[in-house]
Amino acid sequence: MGVMSANDSMPPITPLDASAAVSIRGLFKQFENKIAVNGLALDIPVGSFYGLVGPNGAGKTTTLNMVTGLLVPDGGAAMILGHDVWRDVNTVKRMIGVMPQPSQIFDRLTGLQLLVYAGMLRGMKRAEAVKRANDLLKAFDLEASANVIVADYSAGMTKKICLASAMIHSPRVLVLDEPFESVDPVSSANLRDILIEYAATGGTVIVSSHVMSLVEKMCTHVAVINRGQVCAAGTVEQVAAGEDLEERFLQLVGGRHQAAQLDWLDGGAQ
Known part of the structure; x- marks a missing residue:
């Protein structure tokens, strides 16, 4: 897939790509007077490690919620592995793993109980489920906390148990919204290795993140989303266009300005 630019003349709407892991066309969502996603179109290849990046409020989470069947779109269509998300939502949900947010899990269960529960669901x-749960607890360095209730986990440990619960059924597409937030560097590296290995087996990883260095290091593809639309999409190399990905991101989304001149902020100089 080549680089697309929001500044180019709008091409005719192409059909959904049934061979893609995820294919999106004309996705639209409005909350009261705010348009969150505005005609977004994107194809995510099977086996890719795909990063979605954008400023706060760009529409990343809303897009992921619609694509995974958690939020009904106001317009447009999405397909996962050839299945229309909203015509065949139960089939689609069986094929994907969605990392829950810490507020969405039963944190009065122990880590082991939570994973077994997720598997049996x-x-x-x-x-x-017990076998896989123990494998995941070991892989995520949570063995010592297997019988501790999740409410007593640190923020980083909670992130890891959330990710593990999304992986226990070996989904074909894994959708992760800010998975590395609050995770320490060692755990982050271990998570990254697990995800890269999963993608190497043919699984597709879709990750939204604000950490551009992580996206540049681990993703094969990236889409820059701003104001509910795709600014650019393609391989990381194509989107970066020979520059540092973060600099390219700032060029695409704008909003950077000179440091504010705060006369009173003088670092102690009197």
């Missing part, structure tokens, strides 16, 4: 036998 997906139709897994208890024995298989």
Whole structure:
């Protein structure tokens, strides 16, 4: 997929791509007077590690919620692995893993109980859910906290158990909204290795993040989203266009300005 620019003349709307992991056309969502997603179109290839980046309020989370069947769009269409999200929502939800936010989990369960519960909700036998839960606790360095209730976990540990709960049923597409927020550097590196290995087996990872260095290091593709539309999309190299990805991002979304002149902020000089 080549680089698309919002400044180019609008091409005719192409059909949804049934061969893509995720295909989006004309996605639209409005909350009262605010347009959150404005005709967004994007194709995410199977087996890619795809980063969605954009400023706060750009529409990333709203887009992911619509694509994964959690939020009904006002317009447009989305397809996951050839299945229309809203015509075949139950099939789609079986094929994807969505990382919950810490506020969305049952934090009075222990880490082990939460993972087993997540697996059995997906139709897994208890024995298989327990086996996979223990594998995930080991992989995420949470073995020592397996029998501690999640409410007593640190912010980083909670992020990891949320990610593990999205992976226990071995989904074909994994959708992660800010997975590295509050995670320490060692855990972040371990999570990154697990996700890269998962993508190497043919799984597709879609991650929204504000951490441009992580996106540049681990993603194969990236889409820059601003004001509910895709500014640019393609491989990381294509979008960066020979520059540092963060600098290219700032060029695309704008909003950078000179440091405010605060006369009273003098660092102690009198």
